[in-house]
Amino acid sequence: MKLSQDQVKKVANLANLTLTSEEEDKYADQLSDVLSYIDQLNLVDTKSAEPTFNVTDLSNVLADDEITPSLEQDAVLQNASAKKDGFFVTKGVFENE
């Protein structure tokens, strides 16, 4: 299974990575290898196996609606690379969800 350059571009975009065209080529090969390797899993018959979404097998674990203290603002911002008046600061982003 060979990934196209467009598919690599799309994956890079989803991962918020900017790649050069050489890198796109390189990762197309590498990711294709990885996919082929993973593809071996398809040899196993999983028809009767339920997907494992959650390893605890618990259900309805709910917490009462009670407030506990939050962190202090200083503590919250202590590792921020940029901050201003109590806000985290990033370089400008437009809404693009």
Added chain:
Amino acid sequence: MNKYETVIGLEVHVELNTKSKMFCRCSVDYFGAKPNTHTCPVCLGLPGALPYINKQAIEDCMEIGLALNCEISNLSRFERKNYFYPDLAKGYQISQYRWPLCINGWLEVENEKGEKVVIRINRAHQEEDTGKLTHSNGETLIDYNRSSVPLVEVVTEPDFRDTAEVRDYAKKLQQLFRYLGVSNADMERGDMRLEANVSVRLEGTKELPSYRVELKNINSFRFMVAAIEYEVKRQIEALEKGEKLVQETRGWDENKKQTFVQRVKEEANDYRYFPDPDLPVLEFTSAEVGQMKNDLPELPWEKLERFVEDYEISLNNAKILTEERISADLFEEAIKQGLEKQIKPQQIANFIVNQKIKLDSEEDIASILESIANKKVDMIEDESELIRLVQEAITENKDSADAYKSGKLGALNVILGSVMKKSNGKVNADKIRQLLEDNLK
């Protein structure tokens, strides 16, 4: 020109008024608070933090769903909606996608002709709110106080055909949230947010149009209706000109009274939803759901119907009196107390509506009953009843009516006298004179 039909679907987000957040126990009382003072490792998405589900929020979401005639899923799950916008620190929003809590509901609304139509509700699911971003001078400031506040999203099928239906639906939902006590549903504060998907198609076509315009970030019912009406007109004009419409997001410019493009969607978003491995599933038996449905308070539209039936008050009065749960309750208390004083429910209803009284405490009841008792006669004040009397008198005094119409103004007194007699004098003569003049134009 071709005839077109409007196709509208609505998404309503409502912030719940729980005490604590959806997946941690930070306070949700963030309004006006200093930035980033209501956060913890969970709602900041710090590595290793473990979310746990707020029981009250789940109950609120189920109440909303049940009130909207939804089924509660036997099994529902949370999933991660992945994206890079920094309004959530985790890099994903915990939401529901393939296994929503409430599905397949419906709500009856009125269209512009006053007919009842059914709007299908696809789902009501539980998710978390995002932080607040402020953009200035090429920078973005982030406050995560709102991040992870419980949010319920109610999504309809594209069943709306006119803006009267949209308005009625949105009003009903707001009223419901307040009746259930799950949210203040204040639009301006952002407790309740509307998004409309609007497109048009040739009348008689069944398929959904190939595009849809998403109207977003509009914080009042009035602006939403104006934006939809503008869009419908714009889209029809474009199609008539042979233009192709595209998938895009638009906002509303109240100054220019027009919508404007916020974002064009070139391809469908790829959020790579997957089940959140940190959060256990939710499972409910039909017995549990049945119990919950039984425990629902009387819903606003049920109360409206009961008021009209039991107290024989006009639909219009009943609508006003059931607008808020507290005033509806006080009205019923007033009826109870009024009975002892021989005061009828209709008198109380008319008095409250005509005097535009806002019932919000027990003390209001005493003063209303006193005012009514002190009036010498119980005047008929219901507008539709007055009109009925007037029209009856006109039919019965056709000669006088014709005489009046031909210029003999004095003939009006004959009909007026007839109305006074019919009502045993329980009407205001000036009011009746006015109504007669209106009806004989």
